[in-house]
Amino acid sequence: MDFVPLRITTVKAEKSLTFDLYIFFKDQYLCYSSKGNILSEEKLEKLIKQDVADFFIPFDQVDNVTIFLDKALKEATYAEGLGTEERLDVVEGVAATSIEHMSENPNEANFNMTKNAATGLREVIRRNPHALKRLFGKKGHESDLIIKHSLNVCALATRLAEHLKLPEDEIEDLATAALIHDIGITKLSIEDVPLFEKDKDDFSPDERLRYGQHTNSSAKILSEKPFISKRVENLILNHEEDLRGTGPQKLTKLTPSEECLSLCNAFDKRLISTNQKPSEIYKSFQVDYIGRYNLELIQRFELVLKEEGLLE
Ligand SMILES: [Fe+2]
Numbered sequence: 001m002d003f004v005p006l007r008i009t010t011v012k013a014e015k016s017l018t019f020d021l022y023i024f025f026k027d028q029y030l031c032y033s034s035k036g037n038i039l040s041e042e043k044l045e046k047l048i049k050q051d052v053a054d055f056f057i058p059f060d061q062v063d064n065v066t067i068f069l070d071k072a073l074k075e076a077t078y079a080e081g082l083g084t085e086e087r088l089d090v091v092e093g094v095a096a097t098s099i100e101h102m103s104e105n106p107n108e109a110n111f112n113m114t115k116n117a118a119t120g121l122r123e124v125i126r127r128n129p130h131a132l133k134r135l136f137g138k139k140g141h142e143s144d145l146i147i148k149h150s151l152n153v154c155a156l157a158t159r160l161a162e163h164l165k166l167p168e169d170e171i172e173d174l175a176t177a178a179l180i181h182d183i184g185i186t187k188l189s190i191e192d193v194p195l196f197e198k199d200k201d202d203f204s205p206d207e208r209l210r211y212g213q214h215t216n217s218s219a220k221i222l223s224e225k226p227f228i229s230k231r232v233e234n235l236i237l238n239h240e241e242d243l244r245g246t247g248p249q250k251l252t253k254l255t256p257s258e259e260c261l262s263l264c265n266a267f268d269k270r271l272i273s274t275n276q277k278p279s280e281i282y283k284s285f286q287v288d289y290i291g292r293y294n295l296e297l298i299q300r301f302e303l304v305l306k307e308e309g310l311l312e
């Protein structure tokens with residue numbers, strides 16, 4: 001039987017399940033709770049305490065998962081009486097699930113799930129003061145650094161694009177592209193994957209070349225899909241480019257949304273490569289990245305960081 005992952009943070013206790021829940025334990029899938037049953041708070045807590053990140057759902061029930069995630073996303077975004085943390089947990093869970101599904105199976109349903117997750121994340125951040133700061137402060141699972149980075153970049157780049165008053169359809173594409181921009185990292189050779197946690201400015205010329213290949217891999221996974229626009233594909237292909245031509249494609253011109261994505265990607269990559277706070281990272285970033293991005297964009301970026309409380 002084939003399975004698809006589902007983030008544990010999207011599942012609420014005491015609600016009737018619309019699919020079977022499995023866990024992966026000692027090299028095998030075990031049924032943890034069946035369709036129609038109610039998962040108790042106690043059973044769910046037990047897994048959270050054990051640091052389990054994913055449930056697994058039989059592949060033939062994947063449509064039920066999609067319906068379930070859409071509903072969970074709407075609730076987390078619009079239902080009254082929820083705390084910011086609770087909303088972020090669900091949105092983050094749906095986004096993580098959609099990124100995982102897109103890397104495995106980049107079909108239209110999974111792409112739409114990614115789009116919805118990106119919209120949900122934007123909405124939660126727009127409606128809840130300090131949500132972006134909380135997102136940045138959240139500890140992800142060690143193995144999920146790419147997912148944590150993708151969410152950070154999505155949240156930050158769309159805030160920046162909103163500040164620049166870019167057209168709404170461009171911001172929507174930017175949000176979606178940001179969530180899946182690094183799915184090509186998993187296609188790097190096993191020795192090169194740790195480069196993800198190294199600052200770009202510390203790369204040797206050879207490491208820069210090898211790491212740069214992931215942009216082509218990400219774009220390739222998504223190319224020739226009629227439901228993915230050329231703009232989304234280019235955002236992903238060009239996310240490591242800058243105005244000095246140091247990126248893998250050696251471009252020196254970027255569209256405004258591509259520049260937003262590239263800048264926020266470079267900033268968050270530096271953030272995850274060190275243990276420093278965003279305010280400390282920004283100091284070095286500001287110096288090192290002048291000339292790689294428009295000065296006005298860097299200044300706008302500083303305003304966004306300040307407004308979101310990330311420079312405190
Ligand atoms: Fe990247």
Ligand SMILES: [Fe+2]
Pocket residue numbers: 149153181182265269
């Ligand atoms: Fe990235």
